[in-house]
Amino acid sequence: MADTTTVTPGGGSSPAPGNRRDKSSGRVRTRGLPDWSIPYVLLVPGLLVIAGLLLYPMFQLGVMAFQRVGLAQVRGTRPAEWVGLENFERVLGNEIFWSALRNTVVFAFVAVSLTLIVGTAVGVLLHRLGKKMSLFVVIGCMFAWAVPPVAQGVIWRSLFDAEAGIVNWALNLLPDWLAAPPDGQPSWTGTPWLNDTPGLYTALVVCVVWAGFPFIAVSVLAGLKGIPTELYEAARVDGSGPWRTFRKITLPLLKPVFAVLTVLSIIWDFKVFSQLYVLMNGPTNRDGFNLSMYAVAEAFRPPQKLGTGAAISVVLTIILLVVTVVYVRQIVKQEEM
Template sequence: MANTTTVTRGRGSSPAPGRRRKKGGGPVKSSGMPSWSIPYVLLVPGLLVIAVLLLYPMFQLVVMAFQKVGLAQIRGSRPAEWVGLDNFEKILSNDIFWSALRNTVVFAFVAVSLTLIVGTAVGVLLNKLGKRMSLFVVIGCMFAWAVPPVAQGVIWRSLFDAESGIVNWLLNLLPDWLAAPPAGQQDWTGTPWLNDSFPLYVALVVCVVWAGFPFIAVSVLAGLKGIPAELYEAAKVDGSGAWRTFRKITLPLLKPVFAVLTILSIIWDFKVFSQLYVLMNGPTNRDGFNLSMYSVAEAFKPPQKLGTGAAISIVLTIILLIITVAYVRQIVKQEEM
């Protein structure tokens, strides 16, 4: 019979190799770092990148909003002058600010609504298609979403061109009782769509919705794939129509998806700049300014007033924070109820 040796570890014996005990009794890695601190240490590189690329520029923007900063200060020939709230008082007493604010809010409301409606409709359609056709349509839609904002503006500026744009060409093909040319014109050729504020923003809404709905559609499609098919089968057995099924089943289950998409769309559309800049051909029409365009015009058009431009940016950021917080709180209250 083989002898069996039992080894017992006393109070003074050392722990197993590779591990040692800390004074509190919790395990400590061989590197000497407590296990609970490892996730926080791994977050440090990402936090440093965020601090350098986001927090520091934001801090500089806030400081600049309370200073008088022009070309002389940029060149370093004069120090920045601290002016307190003067920049904010100037923009709030300027009629252009309130016109830009109105344009921003109205445009964002229309663009966000249409983007969500069109994107949701396309997402539901994609869910009804077969796999191959759905994949084909998704790829085609994502091409529009992948187009850079400046290129979007160039595309739609050419489409709305007064002399050679496709929009005027299509309107000329329609009968006069459906699309009569403006007074004093025999046809639509030469109609300057992008010179006046209203048609300019019509073009901007079309441009933004065209580029934004694919992301909404794909996100809605992903949400629809997670809804059990049994719910739709039960609704069909009960005689529920398509609209009633969407309102009673699809919409409630996709509320978290729509909440995120709505917030993202509001943020994106409130600060639209590149497309408007290209369509407007620069900050030329003050009546067509939104807050982003007004900020750039104040900061970089001679005479440069970077402090005023920074103040406008701060106001826009505060508005976005208020809207986002209010919307999120409303969503949370509805979930709790």
């Protein structure tokens, strides 16, 4: 490695030409980029990957939403035709869109609420368990979280099967006062959960909560590890009960964690597709569509209308952005207060 200093007549050394000495630290620095720009330069590779994998496809999706794109345009035998807002007008004027929007919002509200509640309860339980037992439960929970979405749908489709599903078998074991069979049926066997919209979304909620609560639980557990134990000891001395301690100490200190988890859960549950596709066995039940399923059905079912599917996706993206921005603004206001 070449020496970057030169010896002066007085016996000292001075930076070689092209280098300069940092007066604050005394270190020799090579001439180049200023210090403030180095973090931004290091971000460039990641930003390029994000631009290639996310931003460019989103840009193409936005362009396609204003075009008439079908199989001929995809094959390149006919150019795409600009139609302006026609795709959005067709989507917003369709009753299926409003039914899919209602299903999406109701499902997301129920799934997000249950996922946060169950995940928080499991996280608090893990915090109170011993190290070995806590590790064992965490590993078991993460197995469910690691299952791919398509496999989740396959698992719960078999569990909710009308004839051989474990769900109907378990309901038959319960007394009638707790789980009475549907009207006109002697037992739960043969109940087609996945044929109607309420039963379909019941199975979907269970599937999504089962797969989503481990991430919430582990995140809450990490947050609980950062709370000083002296606060809980002081609350115990003052005679505070478990619920009061959670409401007055744990919940306020974990608000930043819950804020992030809520936003992530809303985004994930608003765009659930793979599990619903498997449970529904494809886009067969229009009454059970959510916005993601409606977009896929419009884009790929003959006759293919990729422009309409893109318009639905753009609407879904805008809804998610609005919900996220409003929620984050509320969190910021509460923090400032």
